[in-house]
Amino acid sequence: MVKLNINLILSGVSGNTKKMRDESISHFLSRLTHLHLQERQLDEIKCDLSMCPNLLVLYLYDNKLPRIPTLDGNKFLTRLYLQDNSIGTITNLSSLRNLKVLYLGGNCLNIIEGLENLWELEELYVENQNLPPGEKLLFGSSSIMAIAPSLRILKTSGNQLDSLKELQPLHGLTHLYINNNKLFSMKDLSDVLINMYQLVQLEVYSNPFCLLNKFRDKIIILVKSLEMLDGREISKTTKKFLHNWSVSKNALKRNECKAINSHFPMNHLAKGDAADNGRKAFPRFATIAGYVIPSLPIRKEFSRILAKASTVKNDATNKVSSSFNQTLH
Structure with missing residues (x-):
């Protein structure tokens, strides 16, 4: 068992920040903006991180933390790295009103909640949760609604998702990663993507619907702002060709209707x-x-x-x- 203490905190200070001669430890910690505590086998945060009130970035990834530490005294945090721990519930984030980037991938979450006060959040990474067999990651509606106006990047790959309906409020996304899930329905995907007018990058590979004929063409036609799909750039020529093909196809259908009616x-x-x-x-x-x-x-x-x-x-x-x-x- 490894518990965080003052000595570990001091060892996690960036080399660019040095303690001045005759400076007290408390004063030195109070002016820290970055703290590197990743890969320390930590399973408990024993001391209060409020001794570092001006932290902007906190690295706690690749540890064994079962829960998010108390961060009420770190209200200026903008980036928090908690991926690859053993966190089962999202707590202790309500005071982080300035948080813009949150990494929670590779934990044990079964529902994304507790984000109701993160009104400035722009990037959320919750991929590859360690879920029990047969379960999928859920998204709490109140949290999704709270972060919808600000969120631009969402990564929820490898979470056994079979539907995207919970993500419909996220109209402002520019990057969406939903690969390696269990999405079968192109219609379900279309219902979500059709309102994402700013989406420029999308990853959907390794989903069952990817076996459907021309699924890539259908996505490109649907999301006109898209520039990258599954790591492949979409050229303007491709967009124009598919757009013209779609217009011609729809016109042909209308003409067939008229012919049959006559x-x-x-x-x-x-x-x-x-x-x-x-x-x-x-x-x-x-x-x-x-x-x-x-x-x-x-x-x-x-x-x-x-x-x-x-x-x-x-x-x-x-x-x-x-x-x-x-x-x-």
């Missing part, structure tokens, strides 16, 4: 019976604005339907003609 008009039916009659006559079709249109079949299927209808019509005509000729003879 072949199957419903305005000759009684108003009250149009929808019902349309469904009976064409059960695969959907009724929109008084017309019966299909649920956008592909062109080959549409052509097959029209060809079949034409064949049936010709057969009926030939039978009538043959019957008429036999009557005459």
Whole structure:
């Protein structure tokens, strides 16, 4: 067991900051801005870090801390490094109103909460939590809403996520890392990304939806501000090509709708019976604005339907003609 004490604190002072001759230890500690206490096997912070009231950056990563130490006396902290410890709950952060960067990856968190007062937080790293089998990382709604206006970078890779709905309020993100999760649905992803107008970098690899055809193209079309996807730069040429392709595809769908409506008009039916009659006559079709249109079949299927209808019509005509000729003879 290793507990933090005055001697360890003094050993964690950067070489650029030196104690002056005849300067008291308390005065020396009071003017520290950076404190390096990483990789010390610490499992308890015994002394009060308020003896360093002007700290801006605190390094506590790669230790064995089971909890976040009391930091009420360090209200000027802007960067806090707590990754790769054994922290199970986010506590003792409510006084850090100036905190901008928080590293909590590689701990034992199962829910992100306790961030309600971190109104200046810009970067949050909570990747690769040591979760029990079958569990996923959760995000408390009150914490997400509190940091949403300021947060720009979120890293939540490797946390067994199967949905991103809890992240919908984060409209201001510029960087999002959600790779190595269990995201299956492109629609769920789209519902979150569609409102992230400032997103420039996104990592999604090693999710199940990445097996879908053209998933990368769909993301680029959806997020117009994106510049980097899974470590690959998106060129302006690629963006322009995919945009034009999407516009052409949507126009083609609209034209197919119009063509089908013209072949199957419903305005000759009684108003009250149009929808019902349309469904009976064409059960695969959907009724929109008084017309019966299909649920956008592909062109080959549409052509097959029209060809079949034409064949049936010709057969009926030939039978009538043959019957008429036999009557005459």
